[in-house]
Amino acid sequence: MNKRQYFGTDGIRGTANTLPMTADAALRVGMAAGAQFRRGDHRHRVVIAKDTRLSGYMLEAAMTAGFTSVGMDVVLVGPMPTPAAAMLTKSMRADLGVMISASHNLFEDNGIKLFGPDGFKLSDAIEAEIEARLESGRELDVAASRDIGRARRLDDNGHGRYIEVVKSTFPTGRALDGLKVVIDCANGAAYKLAPIVLTELGAEIVPIGVSPNGVNINKGCGSTDTALMQRTVRESGAHLGIALDGDADRVLMADENGNLLDGDQLMGLIAAYWHRTGRLRGGCLVSTVMSNLGLENYLHAQGIGLVRTAVGDRYVVEHMRAHGCNLGGEQSGHIVMTDYTTTGDGLIAALQVMAVILETGKPASETCRVFTPLPQVLKNVTVSGGAPLDDAAVKAAIADGEARLKGTGRVLIRPSGTEPKIRVMAEGEDQALVNAVVDDIAGAISRAAKAS
Template sequence: MGRLFGTDGVRGVANADLTAELALGLSVAAAHVLAEAGSFEGHRPTAVVGRDPRASGEFLEAAVVAGLASAGVDVLRVGVLPTPAVAYLTGALGADIGVMLSASHNAMPDNGVKFFARGGHKLADELEDRIETVYEQHRTGEPWSRPTGAGVGRVTDYTEGFDRYVAHLIGVLPNRLDGLKVVLDEAHGAASRVSPEAFARAGAEVVTIGAAPDGLNINDGCGSTHLGLLRAAVVEHGADLGIAHDGDADRCLAVDAAGQEVDGDQILAVLALAMREAGQLRKDTVVGTVMSNLGFKIAMEREGIQLVQTAVGDRYVLESMKAEGFALGGEQSGHVIVLDHATTGDGTLTGLMLAARIAATGRSLAELAGVMERMPQVLINVPDVDKSRVATSSELATAVTDAERELGSTGRVLLRQSGTEPLVRVMVEAADIEQARAVAGRLADVVKSALG
């Protein structure tokens, strides 16, 4: 069996790759593994379960709840809420397990399941591996240990989750947003109610698009993966900024008043300076990934802020932050972690903090984001190839070496297999956009021929 867990849980086409049986089995396995790891400490365990509004989330939620309850875990079902809300509530309620059903930015047919440990933290790789092992042992015939009678878990709808999470968001803001006009694109996803409510309570005038989920339209031409509608709406409404989330709202991208994109690197740069000014940027360090734009690194060096880079994936950013005591980290894609207030990327919190910086300084988003100049960067996704051979193909290694020689010190090349989708990502950065496009195109062709 290939590894089920990717960089962000188990993900695939719902009812094909990710079935009810798999979701149920993984949930039972997670309960057994966490119990064996001592996470329950001799008490009756509790789990928080949430989902995004995908239609498939309805039956997958039922499967996860059934699996947990059958393993003796009491379940608090919070319904449709963002991933960071589930992580927050897992910690705030003292729950032993958090489970979120979402495929994040993926298209509607996909869904996923991700687990949080006590405190709302993502599971370490070794625990995920152990869950897979226990699941596979059961699938091939080893029986579960099953409680009966009063030992089975009880299921409760926790309707207070929405207000408790919104109150948390408002409570950590450094200042109100009065006077700001904000357009929010909710991607017809999990934050369709939460984000507008939080921005409105914080004092902003809110215009909302992409906030009518029907179970089928999540991420469909909107949200952080499709910024066109948000750009147009910001200009049309004369807003100060626009905020775009993905399906589970663990990421945030922005648009300035002129409709220009402000990506995760720029948002990190703005927040890093704000947090340093407030004395909250521990060790004057921000954590990014190998995908961070070279312009971000240059800007942080100029401002006297150190940039630590990790592998791609907010879990690796978080691991570095926790290990070294850093306060801020994130990805170019818009996953931003403010560790004093969240245990995972939180798109709504990020958007609120960005807006708060605008309100506090009286400066436009374009001016604030201008602290860094983005180097031209081209990203090509190459599907339908054997992504596991990226690191072992000699043909590909030669092509990368040739590309790096051509770019010299003014650019760089990064090839990596996606942790959440069946494709290889080719990223090329160069001082000249046309050169970046040409080099990326050639490398993508080599990926197809070498790994196809």
């Protein structure tokens, strides 16, 4: 399959004001996606949400122009989490949903995520059809003058809908009374909503990352930089900490000692609890090739399977839907619970973890650290082009690393779907050996990239 020009593993992403994240490209994507979902004679509607980064204003306006030009009405909901955009798309019976966000990236980047009328991310096949429209110019099939779409802004009503949906996922009759929680919103899309949800459920909160200015999203805060959250937990005497990313579809947490709990630990906790209470469907947790072997061993000991997919929460969700599973996610903190939502939702996942903590009556340090992870090392090698993975020396380094870890670990090499990087991961029982394997492979890739 040829490499796609626009869509990666999670929509379209790039540096703002550089292709494909220009106003012109966003307009064309709006036209192409609108044309793709313009079916029947009814008034067509698209919901557009965004996070707090500066370029969101530009892309929101450009996409609005694109959609209205092909006859779709636009509902603008402003800064909202990605799962809220998905929920509103389905709730409002829209034909299409858009989230303008580069998720965990810094403000210089932005992205476009598309949702179908069912609230799920688009399949590879539909994204390929939209790309074909862009390449052929078929997105220029504009509406007649009388059929141009209208745009309107949905303000607090959209926030209120999502807040109530999130609160409804918490066990009936329970509250967060007595829990002191640090909530880090990454200066992103959940900066208003997350503190409201936790406060209304009874928690005492210590909010950080709640002052977005357009350029500070994910900067020194959030799930990709948890040091501030961890330190604040220790300094404030909180019972736990929650760190969302810029669009709030990821979550990492910290126990009362400020020790980090990654997505594998959180998924393992929820999976085991749901299994014990008869709520886990499909008999397994669905995760990706990145999840730690320690998680797999823990789940097997509990009588729970682990199914691995390609990296990307969309692939996790596709497997879940195809096989009737209701829990999946990624080590990075995307946790998908299809009983509640169609995509990763950091806040809902955090509430499920807190429900287990309340059920056990034990501190987070005892409740949430359910397995000991095997040593795992990940290095990102920046590449500017070429095909370094086809280099003979790189292939030899990978083969050598696999041979050295055979029976005790594994090697995973993959190009990033969102950045010009190749990710080199290895894990195994011997930390020094894992470090050496990753260093050797990453070095070979770096040399090959420079030579190409």
